[in-house]
Amino acid sequence: MLELLEALVWSTLEFAPALIFAALGAVLSERSGTVNVGVEGMMRVGAFAAAAFALVMPTPLAVLLGMAAGALFAAIHAVLCISWRSDQVISGMALNLVALAGITFLLESMFGPSTSPSIAQLGRSGFGPLAQVPLLRALSGHTALTWLAAVLALAFHLVLGRTPVGLRIRAVGEKPSAAATVGVDVIRLRYLCVIGSGALAGLGGAALSTATLDRFEHNMPAGLGFMAVAAMVFGRWSPLGAFGAAAFFAFGRAVQIGLESSFPSVSDVVPKGVLLALPYFLTLVVLTLQGKKSRAPAALGTPWEPEAR
């Protein structure tokens, strides 16, 4: 029993960072008023870039470049949504499709059809003697990203709630005209948030290819980006809420994998597809239960037009 719990906690901590980074990214973009359903594509770009760069440089550096790639990719979204005021959902979905096709092309032309070569994973730190203690063992042996995810969520919470720039981000997402009249540069702030969102999503993708696995696989991130968006909604657009929701979804994933590996006989009764769908189904249930209680930023999805009347 204890062993099972340990295994669940351990794999939750393995899966969670990617989802948490991506969910925080979604929150950052949407709190400033720009819908971001392109998280999936931004993660894919980050995952691939990190894996590819890790072949020629130290992995931590490659992770940073993965973030940069995600940010660069998100800049397209920013231009489309903020400067050209196109439909934000369409733009996000277009980005997802571009990432799907573009990265598949790069993968096949550089490495072949299914995966990149394996790379050096990010370092894992044990807890020394603590790693022998039951239960605590589950916390040991993860990459720095696992802890960074928690730290970033806290830091983001602090920035959004307790700093001038956080107040401005909230104001811009709720009522950009009000922010503009007191001299806040709405366009610039929204650009920064969308690009930052891409960096976080890129980090989430990089976590998949450099920490969860040791290579880029052709179907990455396999819907995690959409789960991140769901986690954002479930977490009511707050950093800590999204963090909690993402951790919960990661736990659901751990349960699914745990079921598969600990009780192989389950797959005789329950088709594998059903198990695979479990976390997504959980997402649907949670969102349904939550219903209309969620509170989105008031100006979400509305482009800011300085001279509109």
Next chain:
Amino acid sequence: MVGENGAGKSTLMNVLSGLYRPDAGEVWIDGTQVHFRGPGDAIRRGIGMVHQHFMLVPPLTVAENVVLGREPTRRGLLDLEAAVDQVGETCRRFGFKLDPRARVEDLSVGSQQKVEIVKALHRGAQVLILDEPTAVLTPQEADELVAVTRSLAADGHTVVFISHKLREVLSVAERIVVLRRGRKAAEVRASETTAEALAELMVGESNAAKVASQGARAPAGPVALRGEAIDDGVAVHGVSFTVRAGEIVGIAGVDGNGQRELAEILTGLRPASGSLRLMDTEVLGASPGELRARGLGHVPEDRLLRAIVGPMSVEENLALGRHGRPPFARGPFIDFSGRRAHAASLLESWDVRPRDPSQRIAALSGGNQQKAVLARELDADPKVLVVVQPTRGLDIAAVRSVHERLRAHRDRGAAILLVSLDLDEVLALSDRLYVIFGGRLSVELAREDFDERRIGRMMLGAT
């Protein structure tokens, strides 16, 4: 500064406050020419603007809204305590009673406006621009605002007060600038002019507006619409009223006191308990279609949302609601020529411009859209008409024309229920009125009891 809707008042002020950039011309402050690249520049030069539509972030507190853009910090973090203190200090200095910790969305409209003014003063504004500040206020709140404005001016501030209520401008201003179609039509001293003269300058015709109150008329007929204990459990509580054939009954009140919901109940858009009798038939809970068939017309508050389909043509919009019957249809098919002819004659008799039935209705001005809506509703010759905010956003000429049409329809024997946030309008049109506050109606007031002060107090819940 006075001028009709669309005269360019707000645009001009948005240039002064740095929100828009002028294509040509110069702005001077205290003898220096300035070039604003954004609102931040204007604020630094001491210009504070209070917009017609408040520029406040509803979920944030008063203090957060006021300090937004120049937040006090301590070790890089937002210092909310300092913000509360500073804002409290500014409120005290200028005599505003506001709780800096209150959330803006919980405040009344009048208080939100004070937050806007405090916001400007807090940034050291020497020039204060108030864009139609009294449009949303009760008479008491408006008086208070005028007093605040006077004391700020006495304190050495420059105040630009924009309005299209002439009485108000005359009482608050020293000098009055009249804008007409984007040009300065005149500049006069308040002490040397009258409301009539100003109206003439604004409209540019000599038949200037005087929204006259009507004299004695023939007594009203039988009750055409009777509500008993109408209650939706949310916004409307136990409302009872009557409207007789041949009279206009007004419902006055401050926004958000249930008048919108009441109108929705009466027109079949919202469920409620109680009783509603239309020409002696119980109709509460009937669909909007049934109500129409029984002779109820409806001019809804939100034109774009409920009265017209913007991307469709004027003639299609004029057929809405009766589109399945002649002259708009023949059997199951649209009667294009019949519909076109009908639309053309309506446009002609209602003076809707341009006279083009195939024009997209969204391309028309607000006044012409509203005329089209009224034309459609009155053309069906409803026995009972529910009109909500019929002149919101219209200019003087359009307001006058809408009012005349409503009176004419009443004089033909229709019962009209008028719901409006504009007290002047309710007073000018109604034969009787009720005041709505907190979802409850006051006792009815007959025309001879119309006393603006008293009604203003009732609108605020005092009796």
